[in-house]
Amino acid sequence: MELENTISVHPNSGDLIPLLQSHLPRSGPLLRRLQHDLVRKSQTARYLATFPPTGLPTKTSGPPSPWLVAYVDLYAWPETQIWLYSNSEAESKTVRGEMSTLASSDSHINETRAQLMALISYCFEKLLPGFLSSLTESSAISGSHGNRPPKPPTTLVLGSVHSGLACLIKETVDLRTFLQCPKFHIPYIGHYFKYSFQQSAHDSTVNSSAVLPRRYRFRSRSGVEGYQPYQYDLIKSRCVIARSQETLERMASVVIYYDDPEITGTATDVSAEMSEQEMPIAWAFMGFDGSLVTLHVEPEHRRLGLGVLLGKSVMHQSMFDAKQFHLGMEHERERGWAFADVERKNEASQRTMEKMGGEFAWTVSWVLLQQCADE
Numbered sequence: 010m011e012l013e014n015t016i017s018v019h020p021n022s023g024d025l026i027p028l029l030q031s032h033l034p035r036s037g038p039l040l041r042r043l044q045h046d047l048v049r050k051s052q053t054a055r056y057l058a059t060f061p062p063t064g065l066p067t068k069t070s071g072p073p074s075p076w077l078v079a080y081v082d083l084y085a086w087p088e089t090q091i092w093l094y095s096n097s098e099a100e101s102k103t104v105r106g107e108m109s110t111l112a113s114s115d116s117h118i119n120e121t122r123a124q125l126m127a128l129i130s131y132c133f134e135k136l137l138p139g140f141l142s143s144l145t146e147s148s149a150i151s152g153s154h155g156n157r158p159p160k161p162p163t164t165l166v167l168g169s170v171h172s173g174l175a176c177l178i179k180e181t182v183d184l185r186t187f188l189q190c191p192k193f194h195i196p197y198i199g200h201y202f203k204y205s206f207q208q209s210a211h212d213s214t215v216n217s218s219a220v221l222p223r224r225y226r227f228r229s230r231s232g233v234e235g236y237q238p239y240q241y242d243l244i245k246s247r248c249v250i251a252r253s254q255e256t257l258e259r260m261a262s263v264v265i266y267y268d269d270p271e272i273t274g275t276a277t278d279v280s281a282e283m284s285e286q287e288m289p290i291a292w293a294f295m296g297f298d299g300s301l302v303t304l305h306v307e308p309e310h311r312r313l314g315l316g317v318l319l320g321k322s323v324m325h326q327s328m329f330d331a332k333q334f335h336l337g338m339e340h341e342r343e344r345g346w347a348f349a350d351v352e353r354k355n356e357a358s359q360r361t362m363e364k365m366g367g368e369f370a371w372t373v374s375w376v377l378l379q380q381c382a383d384e
Contacts, residue, residue, distance in 0.1 A: 041299030
């Protein structure tokens with residue numbers, strides 16, 4: 010059996026959006042990444058599909074099934090570089106507590122496997138050399154991700170991959186001796202529950218400080234909302250996956266401050282220096298794929314419902330911020346969907362997502378791919 014398929018480059022991300030909207034909410038993470046690209050375009054991003062631009066859907070027809078679409082920006086390394094969606098995900102089985110699996114026919118699944126391998130081959134062979142040649146000596150050793158080991162720039166970082174697709178990729182590692190496909194290995198694959206949130210789960214009332222417990226507020230003493238660059242070291246120290254300061258500045262964010270009466274007394278007693286360098290006790294960030302990527306409350310401030318308020322607030326802020334996403338709410342399936350990925354063993358965070366109004370939707374994996382040394 011040969012794994013041969015063709016990957017086409019599409020000139021505009023917007024041309025792929027109507028097709029992906031028709032597959033909401035499953036297509037949501039990739040769709041949101043493209044919708045973010047509409048308002049903050051990356052010059053190094055590529056929009057790839059298993060059909061040519063002339064094969065885009067019309068009112069009466071669509072691309073031949075199965076098909077696959079991907080957003081690829083290798084220059085985002087060491088952060089997520091690839092988001093993808095296959096319409097094979099629409100035919101999948103999800104049981105709470107188990108990994109989602111594809112439910113298509115064997116021939117359909119084999120074709121999907123071929124498309125995945127074609128995408129990976131294209132990234133390794135066509136895109137990676139140009140990215141590697143652009144690296145400076147200092148940037149080539151900066152692949153650290155928080156508490157995880159650094160990864161070389163030859164790594165592909167795939168985010169929020171449906172578990173059924175991730176399984177196909179993993180299976181191919183064992184089958185590569187018999188198939189015509191790139192020789193790669195998987196140094197890391199993480200498994201997560203995907204939660205989905207409709208617009209009704211993050212209404213506008215959560216953005217008022219009136220919903221917070223006494224002494225807590227969304228604004229700094231100088232009246233500024235959201236993440237401030239001087240807070241980066243604190244936030245980075247609390248994260249398993251560290252993101253660059255530039256990335257955090259681009260993301261939608263909400264932070265919460267606390268007036269400790271034993272330290273500050275009244276607001277009028279606070280020095281100008283303390284006001285300028287005020288540190289939050291909780292924060293949340295929304296990723297470029299419409300997913301909650303960070304939700305943290307310092308231990309001494311937990312069990313007050315701050316996490317739920319933070320999550321709802323940042324979701325509402327990001328989904329209706331024209332600087333973050335161009336949603337296209339006129340589509341019948343577009344309901345302001347937001348998402349969150351939670352580790353399978355993190356039951357506390359799963360309960361928080363459910364309190365926020367999230368629904369367990371399917372399971373995903375974050376996958377690192379590296380070419381074998383003999384390639």
